[in-house]
Amino acid sequence: xxxxxxxxxxxxxxxxxxxxxxxxxxxxxxxxxxxxxxxxxxxxxxxxxxxxxxxxxxxxxxxxxxxxxxxxxxxxxxxxxxxxxxxxxxxxxxxxxxxxxxxxxxxxxxxxxxxxxxxxxxxxxxxxxxxxxxxxxxxxxxxxxxxxxxxxxxxxxxxxxxxxxxxxxxxxxxxxxxxxxxxxxxxxxxxxxxxxxxxxxxxxxxxxxxxxxxxxxxxxxxxxxxxxx
Numbered sequence: 001x002x003x004x005x006x007x008x009x010x011x012x013x014x015x016x017x018x019x020x021x022x023x024x025x026x027x028x029x030x031x032x033x034x035x036x037x038x039x040x041x042x043x044x045x046x047x048x049x050x051x052x053x054x055x056x057x058x059x060x061x062x063x064x065x066x067x068x069x070x071x072x073x074x075x076x077x078x079x080x081x082x083x084x085x086x087x088x089x090x091x092x093x094x095x096x097x098x099x100x101x102x103x104x105x106x107x108x109x110x111x112x113x114x115x116x117x118x119x120x121x122x123x124x125x126x127x128x129x130x131x132x133x134x135x136x137x138x139x140x141x142x143x144x145x146x147x148x149x150x151x152x153x154x155x156x157x158x159x160x161x162x163x164x165x166x167x168x169x170x171x172x173x174x175x176x177x178x179x180x181x182x183x184x185x186x187x188x189x190x191x192x193x194x195x196x197x198x199x200x201x202x203x204x205x206x207x208x209x210x211x212x213x214x215x216x217x218x219x220x221x222x223x224x225x226x227x228x229x
Contacts, residue, residue: 079107080205087216096216097127104189111192112164115213117178117185118142121220128185128217131162145177145186150206152197155190163188172197176210184221187213 005013014020021028032041036050083103090096097115104113117130118141131141141162144151152174155163164170170190174197178185187210191197218224 077205080208083107083209084212087212093125093217093220094127097125100213101127108189110189111168112170112188112190114164114188114190115185116163116188117221119184119221121217122222123220125217125220141175141186142183145175145183147177147179147181147183148207148210150174150176150203150210152201152203152206153199154194164190168192174201174203174206176206176213178210178214178217179221179223180214180218181223184223185217 029043032043033047034041083100086099086103087096090099101113101115104110115128117128120130121128153172155170155173159173160166160170163173163175169192171194172191174189176187176189177183178187189197214223
């Protein structure tokens with residue numbers, strides 16, 4: 001007498017023959033599986049319908065999320081365009097810096113924005129502040145900055161005095177390095193919201209902003225515009 005098949009052998013056979021129920025579709029009506037919530041037996045077809053509905057709901061949620069992200073990116077792109085247009089229309093470095101600082105605070109709703117330089121520019125520019133802090137502090141900041149790599153995160157209390165005015169207090173910061181051949185300055189964006197500039201923040205638009213500012217002011221620091229990704 002042949003040994004009866006066990007459940008494992010049946011499962012293996014069905015895995016190896018995925019079209020089995022194409023030949024015997026009537027068997028589907030006799031199969032049942034437990035309901036995922038109640039545990040009661042339901043037909044395989046009912047289970048498949050439930051899975052399809054759940055998948056549909058998941059896909060709709062993912063689509064809504066993508067639409068929301070696309071909308072946010074579109075609005076951010078338009079703001080960047082406005083800022084770029086204002087800086088390009090400026091007839092002097094002073095006017096460009098003023099447009100930048102005003103635009104960033106008004107368009108992006110930031111508590112504080114400062115444009116800083118580690119080096120002395122070829123000539124003074126109103127709004128571009130040379131870091132008047134200790135050499136150790138300046139070297140520490142420069143060590144953390146690399147060309148084209150903004151740094152975001154919570155603001156350490158002792159850094160508030162170096163980067164921003166005492167008030168309003170800043171909880172999170174994004175420091176955008178400036179320069180193509182080297183880092184000669186930085187744009188410091190400060191927010192009172194601790195979650196505004198998290199370390200996981202996508203910095204694509206911030207990198208573009210850094211390149212825009214660098215291109216406008218690089219000649220003041222003897223910096224050459226090089227190929228950027």
